[in-house]
Amino acid sequence: MTFGIVSDVAAPIEFYDALHAEILRRSAGEVDGMLLHVGRATADGFQVMEVWESRELYDRFTAEVVGPAVAELTGGAAPTQQPPVEEFEPRGLVVPAARVGV
Numbered sequence: 001m002t003f004g005i006v007s008d009v010a011a012p013i014e015f016y017d018a019l020h021a022e023i024l025r026r027s028a029g030e031v032d033g034m035l036l037h038v039g040r041a042t043a044d045g046f047q048v049m050e051v052w053e054s055r056e057l058y059d060r061f062t063a064e065v066v067g068p069a070v071a072e073l074t075g076g077a078a079p080t081q082q083p084p085v086e087e088f089e090p091r092g093l094v095v096p097a098a099r100v101g102v
Helices: 011-027 055-073
Strands: 005-010 034-042 047-050 087-089
Touching: 005 055, 011 034, 011 047, 011 055, 034 055, 047 055
Parallel strands: none
Antiparallel strands: 005 047, 005 087, 034 047
């Protein structure tokens, strides 16, 4: 079953840009199970929305790639507070250029 998240992060958009670049470097652009990732600036920082093939693939990528990338960019300091993550069940996803339809 597909799985989606939306997370609002109270950090500068420049942190998102650096994190995104580091994740791409670590993953070589190959992310097993990710169907969609969108990041955008907000008034308070940035927001990330993702759709995954499963919760398990999201959890694994977060533990193996995202967490270590965040630790590297913050000098190993754990964030004082994890950003809130809203989970949702996608009801329709079409990415014509990627030939994705769920």
